[in-house]
Amino acid sequence: MLWPKNLNKKIKPGVKLAAYTTFKIGGAARFLFEPDSLKELQDALVFARDKRLPVLILGSGSNILVSGSGLNALVIKLSGKDFKALSISGVYLQAGSGLKLNRLLTTAKNRGLSGLEFLAGIPGTLGGALMGNAGAWGKSIGDLVEEVSVLDYNGKTKLLKKGRLEFGYRKTNLRKFIIVGAKLKLTLSKQHEISLLISQFLKQRSLSQKNNLPNAGCVFKNAAPGQPVALASGSQTTSLWPAGRLIEACGLKGKASGGAVISSRHANFILNRGKAKSKDVLSLMRLAAREVERRFKVKLEPEIKIWK
Ligand SMILES: Cc1cc2nc3c(=O)[nH]c(=O)nc-3n(C[C@H](O)[C@H](O)[C@H](O)COP(=O)(O)OP(=O)(O)OC[C@H]3O[C@@H](n4cnc5c(N)ncnc54)[C@H](O)[C@@H]3O)c2cc1C
CATH class of the missing domain: 3.30.465.10 (Uridine Diphospho-n-acetylenolpyruvylglucosamine Reductase; domain 3)
Structure with missing residues (x-):
């Protein structure tokens, strides 16, 4: 793809995103761009729009899970001086x-x-x-x-x-x-x-979150306010439950899939034990969501953004 002259040298093709995320997981972005100025950002947006290239904005990558098969997108990290x-x-x-x-x-x-x-x-x-x-x-x-x-x-x-x-x-x-x-x-x-x-x-x-392994913080949002949750005894209900407590109550702490594991300290954290792939994380998320729904009738919603 021929980018406008002022951007050509700055737009990098095929950049692996794992290093740009706290999960240390993810394939390559078709393009990665770190604009120095607002003007460069605007030029890139107009060009991407005209070429129908999807644009994704990356911060510290601490709340995202990037697909292992990479992204057909222009990923923009706002690390330049104007930002x-x-x-x-x-x-x-x-x-x-x-x-x-x-x-x-x-x-x-x-x-x-x-x-x-x-x-x-x-x-x-x-x-x-x-x-x-x-x-x-x-x-x-x-x-x-x-x-x-x-x-x-x-x-x-x-x-x-x-x-x-x-x-x-x-x-x-x-x-x-x-x-x-x-x-x-x-x-x-x-x-x-x-x-x-x-x-x-x-x-x-x-006390609750110290993890030495790469992660993206809480993977699910807490159960929506107003959503009744029957406790194990069935005798009490509460309107808001931390997702981690629900996952823990399903006995899933320490459960692993490939290189990913549900933290035994905080069950709403999934850790990358080394070579985790996004599919490993997604499989644990599906398991946790399924078990929590089966046991508590609560639909967990992802807090992390899944880029695929
Ligand atoms: C150990 C750990 C602890 C955490 N604890 C908490 C916590 O207590 N509370 C909490 O809320 N979160 C927590 N998080 C999650 C995360 O750190 C926060 O959500 C953080 O604010 C995400 O910022 P980021 O720059 O990393 O965003 P990214 O992960 O890079 O992006 C997150 C989303 O924001 C969008 N985005 C980023 N920058 C922009 C921009 N400039 N314009 C438009 N869209 C943008 C991205 O496109 C993406 O959709 C934790 C994460 C970790 C790893």
């Missing part, structure tokens, strides 16, 4: 979507701004976090958002203010856009209090 700008004005933090959450957290802490601490330990970018309304400990990033700058897949820019944004449990109304950056509203606090909160959240996380 990594960061500034603070008063209690507002303006950040590019390609920045890692950890970087935002440290910058905010150094400026005595609180609000992001619950994100400590989540290995994603701002763009990925907004797209899935990432959250933990009862908080989610959508609660902090004042505005989001986006591009549509024709390369047209838009600024979406708070009133036009919807964030729910691991979802937003941003799905048809590419997120370029966002403005978050934080609150003034003391650095040592922020540090304390961060270490408390990290400690809590390591």
Whole structure:
């Protein structure tokens, strides 16, 4: 494919995506592109649209499972400078979507701004976090958002203010856009209090989730609110159950398929023991979903995005 001159050398064909994901799983993208500027991104989008080439946006790859047979797509990673700008004005933090959450957290802490601490330990970018309304400990990033700058897949820019944004449990109304950056509203606090909160959240996380093997965090969303779940005794019901508890109750901790295994620490994590393939992960996901539905009458919905 002959790309426009300014992009030709930057668009790499046949790049294996395993190295770009925390699962360390996945075949090659037909093309991978890391634009330096918004203009380059817009040019690539227009070209891909005209050639009917599907486009996929990649953040840190910490919430995706890529097919082993590769992707006939242009995968775009927003790691260039236009997507990594960061500034603070008063209690507002303006950040590019390609920045890692950890970087935002440290910058905010150094400026005595609180609000992001619950994100400590989540290995994603701002763009990925907004797209899935990432959250933990009862908080989610959508609660902090004042505005989001986006591009549509024709390369047209838009600024979406708070009133036009919807964030729910691991979802937003941003799905048809590419997120370029966002403005978050934080609150003034003391650095040592922020540090304390961060270490408390990290400690809590390591108690339940410490895994040395590659993974993509929780593979399923928790059971939808309002969905009644009969407990083993049949005597109690509750409206929201963590998917990991349901999978654990089905006795699936430690269950393996090929190179993938359901974590024996946190049953909503699937680990790559070395040579796992996407089909191994999918087979464990199907098993968990089937058993949970059979036993609890709950349909588990994937939290990770499956790219195939
Ligand atoms: C150990 C571990 C712990 C985790 N803990 C949590 C947790 O506590 N809470 C939680 O919510 N998540 C958690 N996650 C999942 C994941 O880290 C988050 O969902 C994260 O926000 C994903 O960001 P990312 O940059 O890696 O996105 P990716 O995985 O690269 O992409 C995820 C989705 O977002 C889209 N996307 C990414 N960037 C953009 C953009 N700029 N514009 C448009 N679309 C975009 C992608 O196309 C894809 O559909 C965890 C993951 C791991 C590995």
